Amino acid sequence: MKSATTFLMFQGQANEAIEQYQQWFTDLEVASLSYTENSQQVAMAVLHLKGLKLMVNDSVIQHNFTFTPSTSIFIECDSEEEISYLVTHILEGGLALMPLDNYGFSKKFAWIQDRFGVSWQLSYN
Known part of the structure; x- marks a missing residue:
């Protein structure tokens, strides 16, 4: 491989x-x-x-599918400012699947979908 x-x-x-x-x-x-x-x-x-x-x-071929939230890009942020910035900007035209919050496994975490349909998990500990 x-x-x-x-x-x-x-x-x-x-x-x-x-x-x-x-x-x-x-x-x-x-x-x-x-x-x-x-x-x-x-x-x-x-x-x-x-x-x-x-x-x-x-794609040069039109498909009847797009991105799914179950596949996402996971980003570990360096600061609270960075995660807040990214969440604010990625949410413009997007969707909060899990809004920025403390879910116990991360001090600050958000799972969001951008306006193109790509899902991002953002975490700050």
Whole structure:
């Protein structure tokens, strides 16, 4: 086995999502980004976030499915300010599956879905 990577498939919103993620996560690195011919659809992008490699694309085929909250990206935040910032911004147009709170297993925790449908678990201890 050569590698294992998280893959996020969008349907026309990949470029917008990448730009949004760069605003939320200032240390997000776009390692590569290519577009389909004659469009702004992302053929393939490779992102790096805190050691996590993400592959991102826009599907050329329309599917009857999208992201599910049961698969999420888990982020361990460095400070209360960081988790508050991320929760506030990711929730713009998104959905709180578990609002920011102390659930006993984490001093501050939130499970939220961004406006693209991608789920994020944010934790601060």
